Amino acid sequence: MERKRKRTAVDWAVDSVLYIAFGLFTIACIFPFYYIFINTISDNNLVTTGRITLIPIGLHLENYKNVLKLNTIPPAAFVSLARTIIGTVFIVFVASFPAYAFTRPEYWHRKFWYRFVVITMYFSAGIIPIFLTYKTLHIYNTFLVYILPGVVTPFNLILCKTYIESLPQSLEESAEIDGAGYMQRYLKIILPLSKPILATIAVFSAVGQWNNFMDTVLYIRDKSLFTLQYVLYQYLNQANAIAEIMREDPTAMAQHGLSTLLTPLTVQYTICIVTILPVLLIYPFFQRFFVKGIMIGAVKG
Amino acid sequence: MKRDKKNNLLPRRTNAREKAGFRLFLLTTPILIGVFIFSYVPLLGWIYAFFDYKPGIPVFESQFVKLKWFLMPFNNSVLRDQFLRVMKNTLGINVLYLLAMMLPMIFAVLLMEIRSVKYRKFIQTFTTIPNFISWVLAYSAFFSLLSNEGLINNLLQQWGVLKTPINFLADTSHMWLKMLGYHLWKGLGWGAIIYISAISSIDAEVYEAADIDGAGRLAKIKHVTIPFLIPTFFVLLVLQIGNIVNNGIDQYMVFSNAMNQDYIEVLDLYVYNNGLKLGNISYATAIGMWKSVISLVMVFGANKISKKVRGSSIF
Numbered sequence: 001m002e003r004k005r006k007r008t009a010v011d012w013a014v015d016s017v018l019y020i021a022f023g024l025f026t027i028a029c030i031f032p033f034y035y036i037f038i039n040t041i042s043d044n045n046l047v048t049t050g051r052i053t054l055i056p057i058g059l060h061l062e063n064y065k066n067v068l069k070l071n072t073i074p075p076a077a078f079v080s081l082a083r084t085i086i087g088t089v090f091i092v093f094v095a096s097f098p099a100y101a102f103t104r105p106e107y108w109h110r111k112f113w114y115r116f117v118v119i120t121m122y123f124s125a126g127i128i129p130i131f132l133t134y135k136t137l138h139i140y141n142t143f144l145v146y147i148l149p150g151v152v153t154p155f156n157l158i159l160c161k162t163y164i165e166s167l168p169q170s171l172e173e174s175a176e177i178d179g180a181g182y183m184q185r186y187l188k189i190i191l192p193l194s195k196p197i198l199a200t201i202a203v204f205s206a207v208g209q210w211n212n213f214m215d216t217v218l219y220i221r222d223k224s225l226f227t228l229q230y231v232l233y234q235y236l237n238q239a240n241a242i243a244e245i246m247r248e249d250p251t252a253m254a255q256h257g258l259s260t261l262l263t264p265l266t267v268q269y270t271i272c273i274v275t276i277l278p279v280l281l282i283y284p285f286f287q288r289f290f291v292k293g294i295m296i297g298a299v300k301g
Numbered sequence: 302m303k304r305d306k307k308n309n310l311l312p313r314r315t316n317a318r319e320k321a322g323f324r325l326f327l328l329t330t331p332i333l334i335g336v337f338i339f340s341y342v343p344l345l346g347w348i349y350a351f352f353d354y355k356p357g358i359p360v361f362e363s364q365f366v367k368l369k370w371f372l373m374p375f376n377n378s379v380l381r382d383q384f385l386r387v388m389k390n391t392l393g394i395n396v397l398y399l400l401a402m403m404l405p406m407i408f409a410v411l412l413m414e415i416r417s418v419k420y421r422k423f424i425q426t427f428t429t430i431p432n433f434i435s436w437v438l439a440y441s442a443f444f445s446l447l448s449n450e451g452l453i454n455n456l457l458q459q460w461g462v463l464k465t466p467i468n469f470l471a472d473t474s475h476m477w478l479k480m481l482g483y484h485l486w487k488g489l490g491w492g493a494i495i496y497i498s499a500i501s502s503i504d505a506e507v508y509e510a511a512d513i514d515g516a517g518r519l520a521k522i523k524h525v526t527i528p529f530l531i532p533t534f535f536v537l538l539v540l541q542i543g544n545i546v547n548n549g550i551d552q553y554m555v556f557s558n559a560m561n562q563d564y565i566e567v568l569d570l571y572v573y574n575n576g577l578k579l580g581n582i583s584y585a586t587a588i589g590m591w592k593s594v595i596s597l598v599m600v601f602g603a604n605k606i607s608k609k610v611r612g613s614s615i616f
Contacts, residue, residue, distance in 0.1 A: 019415065025428060029490065033430075125593075128572065129346025132349065152340075212435070213435060236441060
């Protein structure tokens with residue numbers, strides 16, 4: 001339909017402005033990460049003196065080797081990975097099973113229990129009461145605090161329920177007539193059919209789990225339970241912490257020449273890239289789910 | 302249950318259905334108990350706001366002080382100043398966010414004006430990335446550009462514009478605007494997606510009809526696209542108004558430092574700092590309750606207004 005009209009000078013001007021403005025914003029969105037990345041693989045002397053601007057100079061991967069040798073990083077990466085995998089599996093199961101149950105009209109006092117769950121979206125006891133509750137429940141300062149509180153998310157439940165309701169009913173009915181119990185029907189019919197919505201929820205939960213750092217700030221004191229996000233946060237905040245780690249782990253300093261020596265700045269940059277990488281790696285995969293997920297999300301509960 | 306009985310002519314079958322329904326309920330009880338423990342039980346913690354609680358002493362052995370902590374921000378002049386400053390920050394930043402709510406819509410409308418589908422997809426892909434990155438990482442990114450040793454200071458010094466570096470992250474001028482800037486960098490592309498999917502669902506015939514009527518680009522945007530997006534915009538606006546006292550805590554915590562603390566300490570951060578850093582559990586709980594009450598009132602108020610003004614509510 002655009003071909004019908006002749007493009008005027010104004011059209012050209014507007015288009016060029018749009019192309020350039022969007023281009024600049026897009027660059028602004030990715031450039032910081034590119035900049036951090038080239039700093040991690042460049043000569044550390046040049047990085048410290050601020051000579052690296054657009055292209056990496058003096059390529060090397062020593063920073064990555066050294067950072068992985070720091071005694072804080074591998075355990076933190078393990079905790080981050082564990083909470084992401086375990087948390088996501090739980091969230092997906094716990095969103096889908098009750099969602100299925102709530103679609104069944106014979107569910108005992110269905111309306112009441114559905115509201116009982118959904119209404120929790122609109123209130124929260126607040127940071128302090130929650131903190132004290134976790135202490136009383138003895139999940140404070142344990143790995144469980146990463147998994148249990150986030151397991152039931154009413155929003156995911158609503159998404160799932162809306163989706164299951166849109167599935168053809170006849171399939172489940174025929175299974176019911178064949179004598180299949182709830183669990184069988186859920187596992188054999190509902191789960192396979194709701195793959196798209198489950199994938200959406202899984203991807204968003206995984207990113208959420210990986211990125212969450214407030215729960216470590218609030219509920220974790222034990223160093224062995226720190227996540228990558230939190231370790232990075234510490235590095236950003238406490239230049240001292242870095243000096244300390246250098247003291248703790250002098251081998252990293254002694255073994256290498258000056259150009260690959262860890263500096264506070266390069267440590268921080270390298271951890272940043274290590275932390276960001278998993279998200280960027282699954283990004284192309286989950287980008288497909290965006291629009292679908294959002295459109296389902298726009299359907300109100 | 303009663304309705305089921307009325308509609309069903311076979312009482313026996315109803316009984317079986319009821320039993321099945323109860324069995325299904327039992328299957329979900331662990332989850333319901335989980336909801337109860339993690340969403341309802343913490344509400345009991347509100348009693349801490351009514352006592353002079355000191356960590357270590359059981360709450361019921363502490364002194365019952367009625368509403369002392371709730372009235373604290375009104376009675377004690379030091380706390381009043383703090384509270385007013387925090388409220389000013391909270392509302393100030395949120396009002397800026399409210400004003401900026403049109404931007405994702407404008408972003409989407411303008412993006413759809415880009416003819417090359419490839420370029421459009423490219424922009425969409427890369428402007429959504431920051432949304433999937435934690436605030437800690439976002440802060441890292443800004444740190445690499447804006448800190449004393451950051452790229453911008455380095456370049457400005459090399460070019461001789463600056464003699465001494467400016468630490469943009471500690472510098473307190475335009476703090477709220479900067480927070481808005483970071484917020485937009487992270488969320489603008491993502492926020493536009495919902496409008497983009499709405500625009501692509503507009504019937505092509507409507508645009509063709511507009512073409513035949515001789516509508517230009519601007520006229521089509523003004524008379525077709527924008528009116529179509531307004532309902533979505535209002536739903537999001539109502540939700541955002543309901544959240545006027547909720548900022549979340551991540552962004553403000555990672556960006557706060559000794560210098561800018563006074564300008565970006567929002568309610569959530571204030572509660573955290575008072576309760577968990579300074580140990581004023583009772584006071585922090587009371588402030589948290591004030592916050593919960595205000596936001597509940599705001600959510601339902603905004604919803605009511607939307608019902609009156611537009612005839613539709615969001616829940």
